[in-house]
Amino acid sequence: MKVDQCMCKNVVCANQDTTITDIAKLMSDNHIGCVPICDFNKNVVGLITDRDITLRAVACGKDTNTTKASEIMTTKIYKVNPTAEVSEASKVMCDCQVKRVPVIEGNTLVGIITLGDLANNNDVSANEVCNTVEGICNCQNHQNNM
Numbered sequence: 001m002k003v004d005q006c007m008c009k010n011v012v013c014a015n016q017d018t019t020i021t022d023i024a025k026l027m028s029d030n031h032i033g034c035v036p037i038c039d040f041n042k043n044v045v046g047l048i049t050d051r052d053i054t055l056r057a058v059a060c061g062k063d064t065n066t067t068k069a070s071e072i073m074t075t076k077i078y079k080v081n082p083t084a085e086v087s088e089a090s091k092v093m094c095d096c097q098v099k100r101v102p103v104i105e106g107n108t109l110v111g112i113i114t115l116g117d118l119a120n121n122n123d124v125s126a127n128e129v130c131n132t133v134e135g136i137c138n139c140q141n142h143q144n145n146m
Helices: 020-030 050-058 086-096 115-119 126-137 139-144
Strands: 034-038 044-049 100-105 108-114
Touching (some): 034 108, 044 100, 086 100, 108 115
Antiparallel strands (some): 034 044, 100 108
């Protein structure tokens, strides 16, 4: 199965000047935990997760009404192509320990694939979903270190 058959195509984005409060509202209104930060050509320049807001803004005492996305966004973007196999997206999630991966065609954002997309798709095996969760959590390495 290809990524474009499993991904979410209606991605809510923001730009680098969007305030953290507005990004949090986007997350709340759209029931999402991640907002890609894009330039005017819809090129992804960063990502903000609900965890980023908590750790990089709220916990640091930043004013979320004036702090811009560019100040707290993650700029190292792991991505996948829409024509890639879902197993490649799963591998990116595992290797990079992320639950969401932007889907980029050329330089343009065309979707996002999440752990939830994998879990909710009947064509993705339960075993692959479990392996992805273990990889994201790095459960095997954690157990070996105990």
